[in-house]
Amino acid sequence: MKKAVCILSGGMDSTLSSYIAKNEGYEIIAVHFNYGQRTETRELKAFRDICEDLQIKEKYEIDIPFFTQIGASALTDKSIEVPIGGIEAGVPVTYVPFRNGIFLSIAAAIAEKENTEAIYIGVVEEDSSGYPDCTEEFISSITNSINTGTKETTKIQIKTPLVHLMKNEIVLKAIELNVPLHLTWSCYKEEEEACGVCDSCRLRLNGFKKANCEDKIPYKVL
Template structure:
């Protein structure tokens, strides 16, 4: 069975990627990154999603350096998570170099285990303005993998699969529900609490997606949200 590395954060998008890779018949090889993020509850969510799919080996990789340097509301608790609404400008929740590091490490793992693809839940449509969620970024990294890895130069380039890249959040949720993705096990809130805040960009986009899909989000929110 062909293998696929899935970058699994424990959130809605990455869980949907797990469902899509599973439906495509891949042996799932999820990798989750502990980068000192504020919303550490997502690590437990990732473990639950991996267990749901019965994966043989779920790798959790620590990148403490991202917390050491800070520069993001997700790694530096002195920077407040914005709650004013989704902006098209690059927000303070952007983590410098995060997806570049994630893909580099995932590519190393994929090459060692012989995986042919890496799934990542980046989205260039309903997103918070992150530059590392755009098609140009993914194309650039794929080019680097073709010329900078043994698999690439031997004619077995590792593909980066981005099935959610041009979907709305509603389309993502609808696909996930169709595939039976366990959204009740996921978390998206940037605040990292047991109950989602409903106000951060991630919560707003998630609620928007479920509303567009005509479904109710199964995770708990603060009173007044998702009622």
């Protein structure tokens, strides 16, 4: 069976991306990163729950402690407040410097080791909120770099099945594929009940509302 590395944060987008990989006939090797994010414990639980639902046999849980040293993001530096006033123009303070570039580099090393032909990542341009590492242009560029910097026999395709979808389309596609969205976690701030007011919660809730569907995870504010 063909194999794919799936970068799986435990959020809605990466989860749907992983289910799409399974639906496309790939044996999944799941990769999760603990990088000092505020909701690290809750995201790890979501990752493990989703891996169990997908019956994934091989998974990597990788610690990347240096992101907290670098800081410069509200997700990894607790002295910076997570914004709750709605999405603003430009690169937001929740952007983690070159996070997806680092994730994809590690995923590429795993893909080369495991002889997989694809990496799935759930980047979404609409959801990027100005994140420069969530664009199709970035993915195309780093794909070239990865294939240049690996063995000649290594040919890795980075698949971004959600990149042009809106959040409501993601919700509807997830329902179509029986994705257990109640197991996923998107909140930037909280681990018990989602805050409902950070950018990620707002995007998620708006997606469910436009899709005319109920989000079954608990929220402090709806």
